Amino acid sequence: MSAQKLAFAILAVLVSQLCTVLAYDASRSDNIVVYYGQNSIGVSNSNQAVWQKALSTYCQDDTINVFPLAFMNVFFSTGGLPEINLANTCSSNSGVFAGTSLANCQFMAADIKSCQSKGKLITLSVGGATGAAGFTSDAQAQQFATTIWNLFLGGSSSTRPFGDAVLDGIDLDIEGGSGAYFPTFINKLKSLANGASKRYWYTAAPQCPFPDAYLGSIINAVGFDAIYVQFYNNFCSLPNYNNPNAWNFADWFVKISSRYKVLTARPRDNWAKNTSPNKGVKIFIGAPASSTAATSGYVDASTLSNIAASTRSKYSSFGGVMFWDASQVFGNNRIDKTVKAALGGGGGGTTPPTTTPPTTTPPTTTPPTSGSCAGVPTWSSSVAYNGGSTVTYNSHLWTAKWWTQADTPGGAAGVWTDNGACKSKVAVPTPDVTTSATIIATTAISAPTTRSSASSDAPKPVSRSAPVASAGSKIKAVGQPAPTLNISTSAKPAKFARDH
DSSP: OOHHHHHHHHHHHHHHHHHHHHSOOTTOSOEEEEOBSSEEGGGTOOOGGGSOOOGGGGGSSSSOOEEEEEEEOBSSOGGGOOBOOBTTTBSGGGOBOTTSOOBOOGGGHHHHHHHHHTTOEEEEEEEETTSOOOOSSHHHHHHHHHHHHHHHSSSOOTTOTTTTOOOOEEEEEEOSSOOTTHHHHHHHHHHHHTTOSSOOEEEEOOBSSSSOTTTHHHHHHSOOSEEEEEOSSSTTSGGGTTOTTTOOHHHHSOBOSGGGTTGGGSGGGOIIIIISSOTTOEEEEEEESSTTSBSSOOOOHHHHHHHHHHHHTTBTTEEEEEEEOHHHHHHTTOHHHHHHHHTTOOOOOOOOOOOOOOOOOOOOOOOOOOBOOTTOOBOOTTSEEOTTOEEEETTEEEEESSOEESOOTTSTTOOEEEEEEBSOOOOOOOOOHHHHHHHHIIIIISOOOOBOEESOSSOOOOOTTSOOOOSSSEEOOOOOOOSSSSOOSSOOOOSOOOEO
16 A cells, blocks of 8 residues: 555544544433524623624534524425524525525535534424414425425525535424424435435424423424423423422433332323333423523523533433523523533533532322311312312312322322311312313413524514514524624614524
């Protein structure tokens, strides 16, 4: 072998090893996911110097592993093609392909490929809280999957928004409309990817109430690689970590501590291992990156670091932390670095104080004693009860230990604490099932999540002169999109944006 050939051979090996080192490792439990595209910080901060920058700005170190681009918020628009809105970076105001409303963001191709060369996954988040993302039939879902494959993934088209850059997968952030036919959509994408030269990833971002009103049936039907649970803007948000009646990790993970030995027999308490088609799915804690990134649910870097580290030690499916969004991450002293360091993943940042990780104290169970049942409703199998709710059943007073529905007091599930025989009881009509169910669905399941962005997280109909906010349940910020990599400094953020 000549010296030149030997040199090329050595170079090839080194390049191969470098690519291996930089490749995304889904098996890790310290991955950081950060949504990009909605300039969330612009909602509350008019200083354009801190607004969302070009994508490459956020890929300069090894802290962030995945960037879902948010959002493709309209599926079927002018010319039968979708719409994407990346706030002040790129939207239909930046220019569109002829005969469509699809933004031409091909100037982003270099940034995308640069980030990918550093081992980052760049995916496309679709949906949002607009209700403009959905299907009416399996055939339509399959056809749309082919369209997405050709526009953003491994196919080809003359109207590829990111030019020759090939994205790494699809993220579902469905917060409105219907979840019907989405399993068909994902399965068709997987079929198109068979035999492809690269791997594609499929993720979803449900809200924390379990099951999610829109994504619940979808993630049960199709294998996803990761689930980014939005633990904010709901009763099950991060600030309620120490409240066993609110914090619901057991719904998403397999809990391996002794406290949940009884619960692990229940399907709703071990979704990741027993229900998900992909038993290797990773579950992420979704968090607002700052106090202005969501309506509620923010905890500081130290608290989040402790929660994440504690959670990782208890749940084998834990994958890392997801943040909404990039502009807020960089505007809040790089909270991502602090959390990454706490998980042992490096990336610099401030080391959190060595405090004992938060623990959740299980409710104590006392022997049954007689209690007053005055004003307490009769248990109904059709009503959903939160932890702490009281009912009467078989002339006994019962208290729910955690969220439950259709679990008979005194039954094998062990969900109810028997407080003993009723001392007295004033007749109280059983709650109206329809009304009760509606309240539960509104406050616990369908509660919108708000992420900060310079525009509404859920794209709302706006004139073409005012860029649409993001399409999700996070508060998102949208500013006047810039037609070039130099982010516009004259764009104004929308007045309000949903969190994600």
